[in-house]
Amino acid sequence: MDVRSRNNVRVTGQTGGPVMMLAHGFGCDQNLWRLVVPTLAEHFQVVLFDYVGSGRSDLSAWSAERYGSLDGYARDVLEICEELDLRDVIFVGHSVSAMVGVLAAAAEPERFAKLVLLVPSPCYIDDPETGYRGGFSAADIDELLDSLDANYLGWSAAMAPVIMGHPERPELGEELTNAFCATDPDIAAVFARTTFLSDTRKDLAAIGLPTLILECREDVIAPREVGAFVHAAIPASTLITLDATGHCPQLSAPEITARAILAFADDGSQ
Amino acid sequence: MRGSRREPTPAETDEPQLASFTALLEDSAEDLYEHAPCGYLSTLMDGEIAKVNGTLLGWLGYTRDQVVGRMRFSDLLTVGGRLYHETHFAPLLRMQGKLDGVALELRTADGERLPVLVTSLVKTDSEGRPLLIRTTLFDARDRRAYERELLRARKEAEEARRKAEREREHLQEVLAILQSSLLPPSLPAIPGLEARAYYRTASPDDLGGDFYDLFPAGDDRWGFFLGDVCGKGPEAAAVTSLTRYTLRAAVLGDPDPVAALTTLNTALLERYEGAEPRFCTVVTGMFTRTGEASYSVDLASGGHPYPMLLGADGRAGYLDTQGGPLVGVLPDPGFTATTTTLEPGDTFLLYTDGLTEAPMGRGVRYGEERLLEFAERLAPATPGEVIDSVAGLLDGFGERLDDDTALLAVGVPGGTARRLTAIPDKFRESGPFPGKAPI
Known part of the structure; x- marks a missing residue:
């Protein structure tokens, strides 16, 4: 299976223009970018995709081994870059994808021009030894993982209609409600574990690319002290606090989010 | 029954009852909201709680003052529920304008968990701009227990099926060997x-x-x-x-x-x-x-x-x-x-x-x-x-x-x-x- 269909890659915007890759985080798929894509597409060739296991990706390409580590997701990014022969990519990663971008840029820096880390967190768990505060305790994450495992029916009910590739139940194809965030429960559990147990703090210092960190005024998943930590750890970084709340500013405040990304991407002095 | 006496119509008979029923309903709009058999919640688009009914407060063990204007919807959830809310619930609600029957767990004032089924609807102004989110919550303790039971039964059935399959494979091997002993090898x-x-x-x-x-x-x-x-x-x-x-x-x-x-x-x-x-x-x-x-x-x-x-x-x-x-x-x-x-x-x-x-x-x-x-x-x-x-x-x-x-x-x-x-x-x-x- 080729990478384009494996990752449900969509390319839109200015053909031949500078390339901007939008990478979704844990929970939903590329649809989360839908409110900022029109603005960004005026200036860039925008590349959208779903990680294997999410959205309309090819679930048969998923394996617990590969996608049990953020490197597996970074490989998705790099394989798409290779398939589309992308260079000088402005990579915009939401939530855990911000760190996926950091890993991808460390592996093949020549592919990337700039990084935009949208509400990033290099580690979700507090680390009392170093005084780092990720916002969650190990027990909190265990609780999430337990509830992911135990809430099988709840998850299914929430995303029920969804599951892609259900030829025996064609009526599900009609029902698109919740489809953007629908994932096979077993796959979602692996993605959740990989996301919330990852620790990429030590990878930040190596970033040599111009980097924009966008955080929200209030965000329970990536609180502001985490934004400050990331800013301090990445040498060539800018931190902007968006006047937005929640963990998805591209949905709750699309205009200011798109504006901030554009200003940074267009800025030749970076 | 004498012929001179007219039978009352059903409507005439019900009139006094209907009147008292209407009286019962008249002062009940607020009462119905406040004491409905489900929790009601209105939040601003950023999640801040603007209105809550007595039923939900009762479940949570909070006073109105502790909640309205001071807490967000996600503050009422367990940590797992909060992460789910931020990564699934909130984005879906933004994209779809509504969300039906999502299973979440509330954390009450004394730390207890309360499983609920949540339905949310975004109220928009005349130009379609989102104004606030209306949410109803149903007590799902019984349902969750039932689901857990189903899940347990499913796991047991799955295990039994695997065991039966293994035994069948073993039996087939034995039978194949036995069968071949009854036929010339060549x-x-x-x-x-x-x-x-x-x-x-x-x-x-x-x-x-x-x-x-x-x-x-x-x-x-x-x-x-x-x-x-x-x-x-x-x-x-x-x-x-x-x-x-x-x-x-x-x-x-x-x-x-x-x-x-x-x-x-x-x-x-x-x-x-x-x-x-x-x-x-x-x-x-x-x-x-x-x-x-x-x-x-x-x-x-x-x-x-x-x-x-x-x-x-x-x-x-x-x-x-x-x-x-x-x-x-x-x-x-x-x-x-x-x-x-x-x-x-x-x-x-x-x-x-x-x-x-x-x-x-x-x-x-x-x-x-x-x-x-x-x-x-x-x-x-x-x-x-x-x-x-x-x-x-x-x-x-x-x-x-x-x-x-x-x-x-x-x-x-x-x-x-x-x-x-x-x-x-x-x-x-x-x-x-x-x-x-x-x-």
Whole structure:
């Protein structure tokens, strides 16, 4: 299976223009970018995709081994870059994808021009030894993982209609409600574990690319002290606090989010 | 009942009740909100709680002042629920404008968890701009317990299924080994004869009752038999085992096929005396070399379908063995011997009734007539061609096959279209098939 269909890659915007890759985080798929894509597409060739296991990706390409580590997701990014022969990519990663971008840029820096880390967190768990505060305790994450495992029916009910590739139940194809965030429960559990147990703090210092960190005024998943930590750890970084709340500013405040990304991407002095 | 008195209409009767019911409803809009059997919550687009009903406050154990303007919806959730809210619930609500029946857990003031089902709707202004989110919450404790029960039952069923599958695989292995012990591992190489066999069990979950063998009997002689024990499974396998070894010893001890069948008949009667009778149908006999490229076949049948001869001249027909009685039933069965010869190009086919009784659908069986027509189209054919063709025929029946089938084909290689003058009356060009002999 080729990478384009494996990752449900969509390319839109200015053909031949500078390339901007939008990478979704844990929970939903590329649809989360839908409110900022029109603005960004005026200036860039925008590349959208779903990680294997999410959205309309090819679930048969998923394996617990590969996608049990953020490197597996970074490989998705790099394989798409290779398939589309992308260079000088402005990579915009939401939530855990911000760190996926950091890993991808460390592996093949020549592919990337700039990084935009949208509400990033290099580690979700507090680390009392170093005084780092990720916002969650190990027990909190265990609780999430337990509830992911135990809430099988709840998850299914929430995303029920969804599951892609259900030829025996064609009526599900009609029902698109919740489809953007629908994932096979077993796959979602692996993605959740990989996301919330990852620790990429030590990878930040190596970033040599111009980097924009966008955080929200209030965000329970990536609180502001985490934004400050990331800013301090990445040498060539800018931190902007968006006047937005929640963990998805591209949905709750699309205009200011798109504006901030554009200003940074267009800025030749970076 | 007097005629002068008018009966009140139903509406007149209900009037006082309706009035009191309306009065009950009049002061209840706020009361209904406040004490509805579900939780109500209105939040601003950023999640800040703007309004909450008494029912929900009661569940949570908070006062209104602690919640309104001070907490966000996600603050009411467990940490797991909060992460789910931020990564799934909130984005979906933004994209879809509503969300139905999402399972979340509330964390109450005293730290208890309360499973709820949440439905949210975004209220928009006249231009479609989102204003606030209206949410209803239903107590889902019973439902969640029920779901957990379902989940547990599902896991148990899954485990039981896996265990049963493992046991079935093991059983199939055992059966396959046992089955192979009842058949010759390979056929002997016989000078001037080509032999091929085929065996098909109807189900890998059961032992078949068909059997065959071909073995040297000294001085250019080769014993053979092919038969079918009544029934299936371990009991039938025990009979098969007894039958095989008895026949083999009998054929080696006395070349007369009638003597061999009689010995087997006696052995079965003795073994199952006083028990449920066990019997079988079988054709047994001896190939004796009579020339460089010719064999004579002496055989006897105990209630078994007629062997088929496919001649080098392209004709085919049944060899009339007189049928004979079933083996293991009568104390004095009186089997009959038959003789034929095989010349180059002739092929002799033995089969069990799994072939002739193969279901064709609608209660129709394949039958001797169709087999004869099949053989007539096939002849002349080598044993290999015959076995491959009949095996292909059986494959074509597919799932319908409900019985085991054994085939044994033996022929003299070489020879082209030649008239089988030696046994002309053994071929039936047409006419009724010889009926089975009474037992």
